[in-house]
Amino acid sequence: MQKAESKIHSPVEEDLYRKFGQALFIAQPSADETLTLWVHRDRLIDVLQYLKPKFSMLYDLFAIDERTRANRSGQPASDFTIVYQLLSLDRNEDIRIKVALSESSLNIPTIISLWPNANWYEREVWDMFGVIVSGHPNLYRILLPPTWEGHALRKDHPARATEMGEFEMGPERVAKEQEALRFRPEQWGMKKASDDSEYMFLNLGPNHPSVHGVFRVALQLDGEVIIDSVPDIGYHHRGAEKMGERQTWHTFIPYTDRIDYLGGVMNNLAYIQSVEMLAGIEVPERAKIIRIMLSELFRISSHLVFYGTFVQDVGQMSPVFYMFADREKLFGIIEAITGGRMHPAWFRIGGVAADLPNGWDRMIREFIDFLPARLDHYDKMAMQNKMLKARTVGIGVYTQQEALDWGITGPGLRATGIDWDVRKKRPYGGYDQFDFEVPTSNNGDCYDRAELRIEEMRQSLKIIRQCLDNMPGGPYKSDHPQTTPPPKERTMEDIETLIHHFLNVSWGPVIPEGEASVMIEATKGINSYHLISDGGTNSYRTRIRTPSFPHLQQIPLISKGLMIPDLIAIIASIDFVMADVDR
Amino acid sequence: MSELMPVLLALTILIGGVAGAAILTWFERRLLGVWQDRHGPNRLGPLGIGQVLADMIKLLFKDDWVPPFSDKVVFIFAPTAIVVAMMMGFAVVPFAPGMMIIDVNIGLLFFLGMTSLAVYSVLLGGLASNNKYALLGGLRSAAQMVSYEVFMGLSLMGVVMMSGSFSLVDIVEAQTDVWFCFSQILGLIVFVIAGIAESHRLPFDLPEAEHELTAGFHTEYGGMKFAMFMLGEYLGLMLISCMIVTLFFGGWHGPALIGHWLPPLFWFGFKVFIIICFFVLLRAAIPRPRYDQLMSLGWKVMLPITLINLVITGAVLLWMEGAA
Numbered sequence: 085m086q087k088a089e090s091k092i093h094s095p096v097e098e099d100l101y102r103k104f105g106q107a108l109f110i111a112q113p114s115a116d117e118t119l120t121l122w123v124h125r126d127r128l129i130d131v132l133q134y135l136k137p138k139f140s141m142l143y144d145l146f147a148i149d150e151r152t153r154a155n156r157s158g159q160p161a162s163d164f165t166i167v168y169q170l171l172s173l174d175r176n177e178d179i180r181i182k183v184a185l186s187e188s189s190l191n192i193p194t195i196i197s198l199w200p201n202a203n204w205y206e207r208e209v210w211d212m213f214g215v216i217v218s219g220h221p222n223l224y225r226i227l228l229p230p231t232w233e234g235h236a237l238r239k240d241h242p243a244r245a246t247e248m249g250e251f252e253m254g255p256e257r258v259a260k261e262q263e264a265l266r267f268r269p270e271q272w273g274m275k276k277a278s279d280d281s282e283y284m285f286l287n288l289g290p291n292h293p294s295v296h297g298v299f300r301v302a303l304q305l306d307g308e309v310i311i312d313s314v315p316d317i318g319y320h321h322r323g324a325e326k327m328g329e330r331q332t333w334h335t336f337i338p339y340t341d342r343i344d345y346l347g348g349v350m351n352n353l354a355y356i357q358s359v360e361m362l363a364g365i366e367v368p369e370r371a372k373i374i375r376i377m378l379s380e381l382f383r384i385s386s387h388l389v390f391y392g393t394f395v396q397d398v399g400q401m402s403p404v405f406y407m408f409a410d411r412e413k414l415f416g417i418i419e420a421i422t423g424g425r426m427h428p429a430w431f432r433i434g435g436v437a438a439d440l441p442n443g444w445d446r447m448i449r450e451f452i453d454f455l456p457a458r459l460d461h462y463d464k465m466a467m468q469n470k471m472l473k474a475r476t477v478g479i480g481v482y483t484q485q486e487a488l489d490w491g492i493t494g495p496g497l498r499a500t501g502i503d504w505d506v507r508k509k510r511p512y513g514g515y516d517q518f519d520f521e522v523p524t525s526n527n528g529d530c531y532d533r534a535e536l537r538i539e540e541m542r543q544s545l546k547i548i549r550q551c552l553d554n555m556p557g558g559p560y561k562s563d564h565p566q567t568t569p570p571p572k573e574r575t576m577e578d579i580e581t582l583i584h585h586f587l588n589v590s591w592g593p594v595i596p597e598g599e600a601s602v603m604i605e606a607t608k609g610i611n612s613y614h615l616i617s618d619g620g621t622n623s624y625r626t627r628i629r630t631p632s633f634p635h636l637q638q639i640p641l642i643s644k645g646l647m648i649p650d651l652i653a654i655i656a657s658i659d660f661v662m663a664d665v666d667r
Numbered sequence: 668m669s670e671l672m673p674v675l676l677a678l679t680i681l682i683g684g685v686a687g688a689a690i691l692t693w694f695e696r697r698l699l700g701v702w703q704d705r706h707g708p709n710r711l712g713p714l715g716i717g718q719v720l721a722d723m724i725k726l727l728f729k730d731d732w733v734p735p736f737s738d739k740v741v742f743i744f745a746p747t748a749i750v751v752a753m754m755m756g757f758a759v760v761p762f763a764p765g766m767m768i769i770d771v772n773i774g775l776l777f778f779l780g781m782t783s784l785a786v787y788s789v790l791l792g793g794l795a796s797n798n799k800y801a802l803l804g805g806l807r808s809a810a811q812m813v814s815y816e817v818f819m820g821l822s823l824m825g826v827v828m829m830s831g832s833f834s835l836v837d838i839v840e841a842q843t844d845v846w847f848c849f850s851q852i853l854g855l856i857v858f859v860i861a862g863i864a865e866s867h868r869l870p871f872d873l874p875e876a877e878h879e880l881t882a883g884f885h886t887e888y889g890g891m892k893f894a895m896f897m898l899g900e901y902l903g904l905m906l907i908s909c910m911i912v913t914l915f916f917g918g919w920h921g922p923a924l925i926g927h928w929l930p931p932l933f934w935f936g937f938k939v940f941i942i943i944c945f946f947v948l949l950r951a952a953i954p955r956p957r958y959d960q961l962m963s964l965g966w967k968v969m970l971p972i973t974l975i976n977l978v979i980t981g982a983v984l985l986w987m988e989g990a991a
Contacts, residue, residue: 286799286800293878399869399876399878400953401699401703401952402703405703406703471954475956475957652879
């Protein structure tokens with residue numbers, strides 16, 4: 085531990101020490117080897133300001149309730165810790181800045197002026213932990229209902245409904261909740277009228293055909309022109325992060341499937357890689373390739389849904405049916421391999437749940453031979469359609485700088501010409517062995533975002549074909565005591581094996597203490613699970629960084645001055661699911 | 668007997684129109700199903716045609732709710748207006764020689780007048796609902812339909828010039844040898860586009876635009892009042908198809924050479940059927956333009972085309988007269 089602290093492992097760390105003095109910082113080692121520095125609250129803004137030119141993106145901002153954590157050696161005393169994770173795209177580097185807060189003084193300064201996407205993250209920190217963000221323009225609850233009592237991710241907040249007293253939804257409660265949801269323009273600093281006309285305030289959602297789930301955008305309209313808008317999220321919040329603290333390392337896997345519910349097992353990958361990093365588990369080659377193959381199949385599946393709904397939201401009725409029919413074929417394959425369809429929860433710590441079934445290669449080969457012609461067909465039908473182009477080209481444009489400021493990742497970022505794909509830049513789980521391209525384009529509009537996803541499907545097919553042609557043999561799961569119980573036959577032979585088997589299947593694995601997060605290029609952008617283990621059978625803190633959350637936050641910026649149909653095109657082109665936003 | 672004929676015919680058309688619109692709801696869904704690799708309603712009765720009955724029963728038994736915040740009289744009146752106006756429009760359609768309710772010398776103007784009346788239905792329904800989405804739908808319909816009315820009328824003037832009459836029978840007779848769809852191709856294109864806009868179907872269903880305005884002008888409507896709007900829409904579709912056939916595709920005349928093999932009523936019905944299928948195909952295939960794009964298409968493209976068509980038609984007619 086002492087050695088790790090004294091070693092300076094990056095120029096940024098050196099710069100920081102030179103500028104602010106080494107005494108200001110406490111370095112913390114982490115399992116993912118990301119530079120993690122503790123900073124005192126008073127100097128936080130100075131440090132972040134200094135880092136801003138080097139780290140263009142605020143990747144994540146979250147809090148940790150440290151009050152019941154046992155293993156915190158080498159870390160400064162803290163009741164609540166705020167974590168700022170910054171990402172530098174050009175240098176491909178991360179830094180985590182941590183701030184310790186004591187329970188008696190729970191407040192931090194806002195950093196919205198540095199990274200505008202901090203807005204929602206800071207609201208989430210307030211909502212979930214009750215940490216006051218001073219200087220924040222609208223510090224309201226974001227995920228929980230405005231009438232909620234308590235801060236849900238605090239350790240003393242109950243995790244189960246049965247601990248909370250009976251829930252009643254009588255007429256009084258209904259009236260109160262509805263009143264709480266009423267949109268008040270003055271709360272957001274909106275004027276009710278201009279000099280010559282009165283504005284109309286329209287609730288688009290939470291139940292609206294085109295908001296892809298339960299999502300509300302309150303619009304300030306002049307005729308049909310959008311003056312301003314306030315996205316309202318949280319209707320799909322299920323407390324996934326809280327559940328992560330209660331489930332064992334293994335039993336949380338099915339919950340991850342339901343975060344980005346179109347991404348299926350790809351969600352497992354983000355979670356499991358962090359667990360494996362914490363436990364130091366090596367995954368066998370075959371398992372890696374199987375994981376990549378299934379993840380890419382799910383990328384295609386998710387993009388097909390995007391494609392269909394995007395075109396449908398622009399008003400073209402038919403293509404979505406073709407795309408769902410293709411996706412159905414894909415689900416046939418997923419079902420044959422995993423037994424599940426949308427949420428197979430099929431990856432396991434250290435590998436996958438089972439080996440590939442006989443004949444898997446034939447099914448997949450048929451599909452990857454079949455799809456390209458269909459994609460060409462759809463291209464003619466939808467993407468080349470002049471009316472669709474008229475509706476989407478030049479609509480919802482943002483620049484590279486805006487994309488970075490707002491934490492946009494995935495195809496949304498690449499549509500502005502930044503060629504940043506985690507699979508290429510930080511090849512995880514075996515992606516370095518594959519030959520594929522990262523499509524980019526330069527306009528940053530709705531049309532480009534759609535086109536990139538379509539090209540990504542072709543690239544995914546290329547990756548799957550390589551998996552198919554080069555599937556290695558060997559085990560599908562690593563032979564590691566944390567992942568695989570001892571052979572059942574031997575449990576009746578000696579007590580040691582019996583005990584280990586029993587513990588492993590009843591309690592689940594004990595993951596060594598530490599912190600880790602691994603980015604993956606998920607269907608919608610960068611997804612990662614920041615896991616903190618306190619050396620137990622479940623996670624101490626599970627932070628799920630999803631791409632859709634910051635993407636939605638940007639809607640007001642890019643829809644200003646456009647019309648309602650443009651907003652629909654923008655929403656469609658972002659490609660989000662509310663489960664991924666609200667968690 | 669001869670005095671009873673128009674009455675009988677009127678009753679037949681009234682019942683036939685409603686039944687036709689009902690069957691059309693099923694037919695459209697089946698046809699869309701064929702084009703979209705799916706089945707459509709295929710469970711009840713042969714080919715699923717019983718679905719029509721099931722839908723009607725469902726709509727009849729729905730709660731007949733009038734929103735307390737709406738303008739109640741107008742709210743109830745609006746859906747009837749569209750059905751009445753469209754039904755009246757059928758009065759001047761010549762289905763076959765002698766088979767029409769009334770042959771007036773201003774048949775064409777009567778048709779245009781009736782479709783204009785139908786606009787009020789959508790407009791009033793949207794405004795009376797006192798709902799923001801309905802209001803936006805109503806606003807869109809006002810702008811869209813008022814502009815498309817202009818080209819709709821103008822696009823038909825070429826036909827009137829060539830046949831020298833506003834009477835639909837005269838117009839059909841004038842097409843005995845050559846259908847106007849060749850000489851009046853520009854008029855036909857504009858009329859078809861304006862016709863879709865008038866009957867507010869996809870791609871020009873902006874007052875409804877479910878992806879943008881949930882259900883637009885009829886957001887607050889349910890049960891039979893909603894059914895009336897749908898009935899009106901399908902009647903409108905049939906009426907526009909009938910008019911396209913009458914004005915541009917020779918009405919009851921069959922194609923040259925084989926035309927006399929089958930009765931005129933068959934040819935009329937067959938052509939209307941083809942046009943309806945074409946409208947369904949349009950709905951399946953084309954995305955919806957934005958409201959301002961639709962407007963600029965109207966005023967910047969359609970209006971000049973119509974005017975050019977008029978000038979050319981007039982010039983050619985004068986030249987031919989001079990030559991004769």
